[in-house]
Amino acid sequence: MRWRDFLALRMARFAAPAKAFKSQPDPRSYGLATRGLQVLAGNHLVQGDVVEQGKGVLWGAALDDPETAAELHGFNWLDDVVAVDTPEARKQAQVWLFDWIARFGGGRGDGWAPDVTGRRVVRWINHAILILHHAEPDQSRAYFAALGHQSRFLLKRWKSAHAGFPRFEALTGLVYCGLALEGQDHVLAPALRALGRECQREIAQDGGISSRNPEELMEIFTLLSSVNQAVSSDGDYINPEIIRALQRMAPAIRALRFGDGTMARFHGGDTGQADRIDQALADAGIGSPARQGGAMGFARLSAGGTVVLMDSARLPVIGAPERAHASTLAVEMYSGKLPVLVSMGSARGFSANLHSAARATAAHSAVTIAGASLARFAGSGFVRRIYGQQLIDAPRKITLQRDNNQFGEAVLCSHDGYAASFGLTHSREIAVLHTGAEVQGHDRIFAKTTAEKVRFAAAAADMGQNRELPFAAHFRLHPDARVALDMGDTVASVTLQNGEVWLLRADGLKLTLHDTIYFEQGRLGPRATKEVVATSAVVEYEGVIRWTLSRPA
Numbered sequence: 001m002r003w004r005d006f007l008a009l010r011m012a013r014f015a016a017p018a019k020a021f022k023s024q025p026d027p028r029s030y031g032l033a034t035r036g037l038q039v040l041a042g043n044h045l046v047q048g049d050v051v052e053q054g055k056g057v058l059w060g061a062a063l064d065d066p067e068t069a070a071e072l073h074g075f076n077w078l079d080d081v082v083a084v085d086t087p088e089a090r091k092q093a094q095v096w097l098f099d100w101i102a103r104f105g106g107g108r109g110d111g112w113a114p115d116v117t118g119r120r121v122v123r124w125i126n127h128a129i130l131i132l133h134h135a136e137p138d139q140s141r142a143y144f145a146a147l148g149h150q151s152r153f154l155l156k157r158w159k160s161a162h163a164g165f166p167r168f169e170a171l172t173g174l175v176y177c178g179l180a181l182e183g184q185d186h187v188l189a190p191a192l193r194a195l196g197r198e199c200q201r202e203i204a205q206d207g208g209i210s211s212r213n214p215e216e217l218m219e220i221f222t223l224l225s226s227v228n229q230a231v232s233s234d235g236d237y238i239n240p241e242i243i244r245a246l247q248r249m250a251p252a253i254r255a256l257r258f259g260d261g262t263m264a265r266f267h268g269g270d271t272g273q274a275d276r277i278d279q280a281l282a283d284a285g286i287g288s289p290a291r292q293g294g295a296m297g298f299a300r301l302s303a304g305g306t307v308v309l310m311d312s313a314r315l316p317v318i319g320a321p322e323r324a325h326a327s328t329l330a331v332e333m334y335s336g337k338l339p340v341l342v343s344m345g346s347a348r349g350f351s352a353n354l355h356s357a358a359r360a361t362a363a364h365s366a367v368t369i370a371g372a373s374l375a376r377f378a379g380s381g382f383v384r385r386i387y388g389q390q391l392i393d394a395p396r397k398i399t400l401q402r403d404n405n406q407f408g409e410a411v412l413c414s415h416d417g418y419a420a421s422f423g424l425t426h427s428r429e430i431a432v433l434h435t436g437a438e439v440q441g442h443d444r445i446f447a448k449t450t451a452e453k454v455r456f457a458a459a460a461a462d463m464g465q466n467r468e469l470p471f472a473a474h475f476r477l478h479p480d481a482r483v484a485l486d487m488g489d490t491v492a493s494v495t496l497q498n499g500e501v502w503l504l505r506a507d508g509l510k511l512t513l514h515d516t517i518y519f520e521q522g523r524l525g526p527r528a529t530k531e532v533v534a535t536s537a538v539v540e541y542e543g544v545i546r547w548t549l550s551r552p553a
Contacts, residue, residue: 018147022185032273105146115162118170155174171194176230195224195242212267214267221253222276229283254288255294258307260339266343299430306437310411314395325358328375329428333439341549343358344476356377374395400412408434445542452541479527481497503548
């Protein structure tokens, strides 16, 4: 803990404690009962290992891991335990909360980062009815005193939260304190002004954020939507910048959703909860349609229920670079409400090796050259918050063109991420026919300039090749899809949960099938799945893979 945080905590202890609610915002945080049952059973995922602490134990071995400690101190688990909706679960949540106050409420422990504190405050206020149900008078006093302590700390230290999602969490917690607690009115106006300034600074004109993490965008939108609702229902003034930010973000969020309502999984984000996203959009009351063509650097193609999203912008170097993935030109695809092409996903909570593997280009439905990624990451072997982390050999130049005609819509994108290593450029054209029954892809690897050709020849020679390098198109499938190779391994038949079949062909190339994994947040282990790989070679400075995914009539 930095010394300024420590000083702010000491000073906060002398602040007048809150004594009651003046008003209580409606609960707007939702959890998953499956995760709640895991927590109640004492099972936690710590750096890829399942720690079994036993029932009734929460503040134990899992706190040795900073990432797990932040999750527990932030009370993310409270939403999930409440979702279990049994008297035993509600009672256990009360026990754990009052135990936290006894152990850490005076400013002790590691759970006092501003973003973690803001996250915790929101959940305490959201679930206050459950927390105070049949609580003893001394427990109620301790609860309100702890909220007052945290409000004072957030007022002093919200600026020390990292810009982006952490700072939005800290300020939202402060707004909740100002709205809900008696004696905390003085924090509301400055918190709303600060939140407005952050909206103006952090939310781009296209509604995106610098981390380019769709799930994080959704989380910020949910926080701002809840603040908007709470302040509006209380009749107080809200900074118009918050309203304008919501208006920019809503079309972007809709552009990054698939048919089942979940978010695209790029740059460390997971799918999110569809019903929670729906509720946030409904609460905001913004009916703007999805941004045409995509948002936040992701190109969107859709027709007949088929949706394809492609990462078509530079990797994020600010915001959360330690979660950036080497996913330029990677695609995700849904047919209706069912996923077809995916990425490995976020390895949050798993080991450092898996975290690094999930960020590699081969972990996405993308193209690799000689098995290499299109970017390297400084310090990618460590799972920790390192803001300002640098990307090495990441794509610098990315081009994007769109085309709509009588046959469908298409996007052509290229990047130079392989130029430094191999002297090669990758261009990918994706087209979706108007019927939605066929997706066409054209991956081209080439060297143009003399300098690029010299670099390519040197790289090939280093690998013992004579002006030839292998490259591969990876097609990662969702675990719920079944796949089999047919027609002499030139066709992959992908069967979705509803029995719908998609046929993958790669211009007569033989396809190979590989076992791989899929990360899904909330599970204590990765799911087994498959990927189809089409392999060709760059010969005399150029190589091409043409492929189609088609749905038979």
